[in-house]
Amino acid sequence: MxxxxxxxxxxxxxxxxxxxxxxxxxxxxxxxxxxxxxxxxxxxxxxxxxxxxxxxxxxxxxxxxSNFNKAFQTQAMIGLVMAFIITCVVIGPLIIGLTAFGDPYGRSFTDNFLEFFFPGLEFAMWGALGFSAMGIYVILSSTFNKTRxxxxxxxxxxxxxxxxxxxxxxxxxxxxxxxxxxxxxxxxxxxxxxxxxxxxxxxxxxxxxxxxxxxxxxxxxxxxxxxxxxxxxxxxxxxxxxxxxxxPYEGRHTFDKERQDMHEEYQHNERSALGVGWWYLTHLITWWRFPYWVAEWDHRFSMKSLxxxxxxxxxxxxxxxxxxxxxxxxxxxxxxxxxxxxxxDFMTYFKANLSKTEAKESADSSAL
Known part of the structure; x- marks a missing residue:
């Protein structure tokens, strides 16, 4: 806090x-x-x-x-970079390539795909550098602020x-x-x-x-x-x-526990095969165990002692x-x-309800 x-x-x-x-x-x-x-x-x-x-x-x-949610913070940063790269290098060129169907100039899917792929690759590299720098700053600053x-x-x-x-x-x-x-x-x-x-x-x-x-x-x-x-x-x-x-502190053991829980959920029909595939895909895109290694690194930097x-x-x-x-x-x-x-409850006992305040102000704004 x-x-x-x-x-x-x-x-x-x-x-x-x-x-x-x-x-x-x-x-x-x-x-x-x-x-x-x-x-x-x-x-x-x-x-x-x-x-x-x-x-x-x-x-x-x-x-x-603590280092709670440090792995998620790192996953979010990596996921942002990877989503940007995939959009620029894969999704964007694919969409442009599909415009070849019915192209009046007779260009093929490959022609259109490659025409956008190389500029997209260059743009992805520069964009990824910018997002990575921002992510590294957020991760490092939050850790070092904790130590002060x-x-x-x-x-x-x-x-x-x-x-x-x-x-x-x-x-x-x-x-x-x-x-x-x-x-x-x-x-x-x-x-x-x-x-x-x-x-x-x-x-x-x-x-x-x-x-x-x-x-x-x-x-x-x-x-x-x-x-x-x-x-x-x-x-x-x-x-x-x-x-x-x-x-509890997060680390690579947290990843192992999450994967074990995911398998048990699948065995008890609490998670679908599609859900299992999505779990593996999202963790592969966010570099598997790497975010949990970052959480272990953060755990070594405790708050300033009394x-x-x-x-x-x-x-x-x-x-x-x-x-x-x-x-x-x-x-x-x-x-x-x-x-x-x-x-x-507490709010009604003291005649205070922040949720009602929000709802009233929202209604007043809509009326205006």
Whole structure:
């Protein structure tokens, strides 16, 4: 989850006035619903779809960047290059060649094919170089950016959170129940449709520098953002056995497992012969095991380690020293859990629904 350099509207509002869980604040392009302070249950399924749980034990949880989806990122880059080459060298010349049928000048399929093939080959080479350079930059920069930032550490026994701003060795220690977290939606119109962008964010107060540090992460849907926060919350409130496990690292063993699963699906009639052929074709085009080798390479570059100054803070505490939840949190959690039992969800309980906001704005735009 990268730190944000530019303040968004909801971040500026946080600086001016601290929110409460369930509060909704509107801004120019959308709205934000706050999940904390006072981190009450959301009722959603805890999930870690982006592989950000990089260390988890009885004392603390580290949220950061693993090599999860690195193989897919590499496959996407290679697939883009290969699709461009195939279009220029094979599909394009074939289409031009087929125009030979009924050609008034009597040119053959071969004549038309070769007339386009060599210019297409040259164009493919230059285009492939450009796309490859772009892909290599994305792959390398995402890996090296990971090594320059530190994970966020949630200590459940202390009920505190440790955050290190980029470039700093001074920790920002935030009480868990005072941490600000939110889920926001921002919409913009393309003239023909409405595009919605969802963001899960957290804010860390730094009293030493009188600053607020923001961490933002784009999520696909509100459910993904709520599930991510619920995974963190349930770890802090209930323990590691109630939340997703540590993110597994990807490598060539991942490829072998995927191929084995594909064969088992075929044997149990869960995948067709056409599906098997497509699996082999797509992996051949994206260079077979190479993307998984890149993922193994990325795995060797971990996030920047936490300094020794935080080692003592990270140690487990005797059970009698564990910090207890506040009475305010217990009371509010009990109320919302009773509402869940009656069929409500987090959004309806707090009268906030980002999906409905998106639908309303889309309808208003259509009416215009």
């Amino acid at each position: 990268p730190a944000s350099d530019n303040d968004t509207i909801e971040e500026i509002n946080i600086k001016l006035q601290r929110p409460t869980a369930g509060e909704v604040r509107k801004f120019a392009t959308g709205e934000a619903v706050f999940l904390a302070p006072l981190p009450v249950p959301t009722g959603d399924t805890p999930m870690d779809l982006d592989g950000s749980f990089i260390e988890i034990n009885e004392s603390f949880l580290d949220i950061g960047s 930032s530190r994970p966020i550490r949630f200590h459940r026994q202390r009920r505190e959170v440790c955050f290190f701003p980029n470039g700093s060795d001074d920790p920002v220690i935030q009480p868990w129940e005072e941490l600000v977290a939110w889920l926001s939606v921002s919409t913009e119109s393309t003239g023909e449709s409405i595009i919605s962008t969802y963001t899960f964010g957290m804010a860390f107060d730094d009293p030493k520098s009188d600053k607020v540090h923001f961490v933002n992460q784009g999520v696909a849907t509100p459910l993904h953002g709520l599930g991510k926060w619920e995974a963190i919350r349930v770890y802090m409130e209930k323990g590691p056995e109630f939340c997703p496990g540590q993110a 300094p020794e100054s935080i080692a003592e803070w990270s140690n487990p505490l005797p059970s009698e020293q564990w910090v207890k939840p506040s009475s305010a949190l217990n009371e509010q959690s009990a109320k919302i859990e009773r509402a869940f039992a009656q069929g409500q």
